[in-house]
Amino acid sequence: MADHIPEDALMREINEELREEQMHKLWKRYGSFIIGVAVSVVVIVAGYQGWRTYTTSVRMSESEILYNAEMAAKNGDTNAALSQLGNLGEDGKSGYKVLAQFQQAALLAKGSDSNAAAIIYQEITEDTSNDSGTRGLALVLGALQELKIAGNNRDELKKRLNTANSDNNPWRHSVREILALLEIESGNKENAKKIFAILGNDSQAPDGIRSRAQKILSVLGS
Numbered sequence: 414m415a416d417h418i419p420e421d422a423l424m425r426e427i428n429e430e431l432r433e434e435q436m437h438k439l440w441k442r443y444g445s446f447i448i449g450v451a452v453s454v455v456v457i458v459a460g461y462q463g464w465r466t467y468t469t470s471v472r473m474s475e476s477e478i479l480y481n482a483e484m485a486a487k488n489g490d491t492n493a494a495l496s497q498l499g500n501l502g503e504d505g506k507s508g509y510k511v512l513a514q515f516q517q518a519a520l521l522a523k524g525s526d527s528n529a530a531a532i533i534y535q536e537i538t539e540d541t542s543n544d545s546g547t548r549g550l551a552l553v554l555g556a557l558q559e560l561k562i563a564g565n566n567r568d569e570l571k572k573r574l575n576t577a578n579s580d581n582n583p584w585r586h587s588v589r590e591i592l593a594l595l596e597i598e599s600g601n602k603e604n605a606k607k608i609f610a611i612l613g614n615d616s617q618a619p620d621g622i623r624s625r626a627q628k629i630l631s632v633l634g635s
Contacts (some may be wrong), residue, residue, distance in 0.1 A: 475501060475509040482513070486520055495520055502533070511543055522558055531558040549577055549584035556591045567595055586618045590626065606633050
């Protein structure tokens, strides 16, 4: 019967058998590997989806805690607000953690507890998981609180401020203004005048800082 099969059809059958044999050999050799890769892909995708669900749940939960703390503070229950913010600031796993720390420090500062507020701001500054802008803001706000603390180590404060006193730092103007105030406090009027003169003539300085620098300079120069 095979003699009556056309040559091209016979070749197709042979080729198909060869391909099947090759596929069988390939599967026997690499099948377990292919299955392993497929399973890995499924696990990765499932894990990613699970992680997204988890992180979304965490963010929603922590945002609710932050909102409740803000409402408590707004309604005058400062202790409840500080407690909720403190817990979130310590145990938070999303971006709401650092927001809670800022809110907690602001509430403490509002209640005239500059020392406790300054400690939290310093923790934010020293946390390298925060971006440079966040850490810079915390440095400035913390320094303003430390200015209110009698007997605070001014040399150590100046050292920390000078880490952000560079021409490419977005917080340099605020940092320089505080450094000038520290110079006035320590009686170094001429050093303060130099810093305020730079700020008063800096076109890139925020209007408020430049205006204050010019006004203080006019007083120091009289």
